[in-house]
Amino acid sequence: MDKISQVIQRKRKTAIFPIVCADHCARLLNMKLSEVAKDGDKLAFALEYGYRFYQYDMVLVFSDPYVEAQTSSSLDRTEEIIKAASILKQKLTVPVFVSIKGPFTLASFLIGIEQFLKDLLSNEKRIKNAIDTALKFQIKYLEKLLKLGVNIFIGDPMASISVISPNLFERFAYQPLQILIKKIKDRNLIAGIHICGKTKPILPMLDELGADILSIEDITPKTNTLKMGGVATDTIFSGNEEKLTEEIKKALNEPYLILATACDVPMTTDPQNIKLMIEIAQRYRMK
Amino acid sequence: MAFDKIKQAVVLMERERVKDLVKKSLEKGESPKAVLEQGLIAGMKEVSKLFSTQEYFVPEVLMASEAFYAGFDLVSPLIKKDEVKEKGKIVIGVVEGDIHDIGKNIVKVMLEASGYQVIDLGKDVPIEKFVETVREVKPAILALSALMTTTMVKMGEVIETLRQKQLRDRIKIIIGGAPVNKHFAQKIGADACGEDATAAIKLCEELIG
Numbered sequence: 001m002d003k004i005s006q007v008i009q010r011k012r013k014t015a016i017f018p019i020v021c022a023d024h025c026a027r028l029l030n031m032k033l034s035e036v037a038k039d040g041d042k043l044a045f046a047l048e049y050g051y052r053f054y055q056y057d058m059v060l061v062f063s064d065p066y067v068e069a070q071t072s073s074s075l076d077r078t079e080e081i082i083k084a085a086s087i088l089k090q091k092l093t094v095p096v097f098v099s100i101k102g103p104f105t106l107a108s109f110l111i112g113i114e115q116f117l118k119d120l121l122s123n124e125k126r127i128k129n130a131i132d133t134a135l136k137f138q139i140k141y142l143e144k145l146l147k148l149g150v151n152i153f154i155g156d157p158m159a160s161i162s163v164i165s166p167n168l169f170e171r172f173a174y175q176p177l178q179i180l181i182k183k184i185k186d187r188n189l190i191a192g193i194h195i196c197g198k199t200k201p202i203l204p205m206l207d208e209l210g211a212d213i214l215s216i217e218d219i220t221p222k223t224n225t226l227k228m229g230g231v232a233t234d235t236i237f238s239g240n241e242e243k244l245t246e247e248i249k250k251a252l253n254e255p256y257l258i259l260a261t262a263c264d265v266p267m268t269t270d271p272q273n274i275k276l277m278i279e280i281a282q283r284y285r286m287k
Numbered sequence: 288m289a290f291d292k293i294k295q296a297v298v299l300m301e302r303e304r305v306k307d308l309v310k311k312s313l314e315k316g317e318s319p320k321a322v323l324e325q326g327l328i329a330g331m332k333e334v335s336k337l338f339s340t341q342e343y344f345v346p347e348v349l350m351a352s353e354a355f356y357a358g359f360d361l362v363s364p365l366i367k368k369d370e371v372k373e374k375g376k377i378v379i380g381v382v383e384g385d386i387h388d389i390g391k392n393i394v395k396v397m398l399e400a401s402g403y404q405v406i407d408l409g410k411d412v413p414i415e416k417f418v419e420t421v422r423e424v425k426p427a428i429l430a431l432s433a434l435m436t437t438t439m440v441k442m443g444e445v446i447e448t449l450r451q452k453q454l455r456d457r458i459k460i461i462i463g464g465a466p467v468n469k470h471f472a473q474k475i476g477a478d479a480c481g482e483d484a485t486a487a488i489k490l491c492e493e494l495i496g
Contacts (some may be wrong), residue, residue: 023437033437114389117346118353121300162465165344197465201341233436234471243470263466266436 003057004095007256008190008212008226014252015057016259016281017228018236018274019215021099022063023267025050033267037063038075040083047088054274059092060153061085062099062264068134068141069101069109078141085150095190098145102156102193103176106134113158120168127172135176142183151190153215154180162197169202174209181211192228196263217262219251228258231277237266239273241280248280289317290325293358297330298337300350302357305330309358319365327358331400339485345389348484352396359399373404375427375495378420380408382441387434390464393484394430401488417445421454427495430487431477433464442467443475450476459494463487 006012025046026036036042043063051059061084067077081098088096101109107130108116119127145152158164159173177193184191192213193206199216206214207223215228230251235243251259259281265274289312296304305327312322334351337343343351379395381388388410398405406424408416421429429449433439442462449455455476462472463481472480478494481487 113387114349114392117349117389120346121350161341161344163345165347168344168346198341232468233466234468237436238470238474240470264436266440266466268440 002093002095004190004258007258010256013255014257014259014281014285016278016285017056017058017060018054018231018277019060019261019264020050020054020056020274021060021264022046024265024269027267028053028271033063038077038080040080040087043080043084044087044091047084048091051092051094053271054278056094056278057258058095058097059088060097060099061088061150062153062155065101065105065155065157066109067101068106068137071137078144082144082148085145086148089148089150095151097151097153097190097192099153099155099194100138100141100145100180101134102154102159102173103131103134103138103180104173105156105158106138107131108158110134116158117163120164120172131172131176135179138176138180139183142180146184146187146189149189151192152180152184153192153194153213154211155194157194157196159202160195160197161199161201166201166205170205174205178209181209185210194228194263213258215258215260219254219257226256226258227254228260229262230254230257230259231261233261233263233266236261236273236277237269239270239276241276244273244277245280245284248277249284252281252284289315290321290329293322293326294330294333297327297351297354297358298333300347300354302350302354305354305358306361309361313361313365319362323359323362323366327355327362328400328402331355331397335397335485335488339483345393348393349389352393355396355400374402375491376404376406376424377428377430377491378406378408378417378424378426379430379432380412380417381410381432381434382438382445383411383413384441385433385435385438386410387464388432390434390484391430391432394432394463394481394487397484397488398430398491401491403491414441414445414448418448418452418454421449421458422452426458428459428461428491430491431460431462433462433467436466439464439466439471442477446476461487461490461494 003015023033181191191211194215214225219227219229431442460477469480
């Protein structure tokens, strides 16, 4: 059984994944993100290269946040993402995850973020319609991905408490997430949720969603769901060994954890910093 | 009392009510400066407090900002320049490659409500544009914003370019946005990092008064 599944089942204490995405992998290869993001073969190649270079415990197919929002234009890249996921699933033994947007965040891209935020308080009908459209789209996209047997991370950054109130989260973001997670779990695949920024007031709700993994910035509050995180994004970027060690040691006090960065590793992060994070984690990793 | 009503209408995000109350106050002969300071700005200060205590979130601040500007647009043409003690010029913008400007817009409205003259360069601003504006406008503070880990690195490039052009030491530079913090600010040579809009205003006050 792979390490991520072992930690989810509490048969192992830790696994590791600095959230390395296509932008950083492309940079390792001197390729442009724009080139990688629209070509499934290149995307798979770059992500496989990153995985083999760093040897972490999972791979995340994520190029940029706009994949689903561009499907109605000539920039539709969902088929390329599916292609990349399929290639990686066949080639790698570690779990392959595909990142999709939460319907709440996708709806904000459809309306325009600022208008969406104002509509949350003044035009409920438009918000509900946009979320409904986004959910229907994501269900179709998700079905295609699940057929490949890949796992799913749902990123919903607009649902963060750094942006909206817990009340708005409950009214608009919760249920669409619940529907998607149920679909993933019905196929016995791994469901993760990633929300950056502040999440503490909504953690009880996130916990009830039934996901396998919660990727959040502050991992100190207790949850039933397995947490993923522990290293601040700027710590990995700066490569400060002392701070990195301090954060990793603290994170490893969690009984079970996927040690990860709080958000995706900045594209221009020195590869040595990522290697250092993995080295330190191995040094202090609980057996 | 009229000012209190304006303040409350801003806090309650009532755009049309703010407009009506400001018009009525001006018709009654209230000074535009007092309407601005004791009504509109007082309202935004309260909004800022509610934001920092997590009673208000971004949607509420955006709606309150709209209400603020509904009144501000009516009173600002009536205020003589010498009536207002100008606190200093601040150039603000979202760095190149990043189109997320809500945070920047919130900081802008809070800065204006606090009496600063804000020159807003918008979003996806090329490095040269920042440099050019700093040279021409000679602001006290340059405020850089970025939401993404892919674009936050541009902040360092702006600062480095200003250094090369011998413009860095003339100004204070603050940064803000979800992925950045004070350690990152130190690393790239910024003077400070504001965790949110309220903190950004506090920083400006500390840096230039």
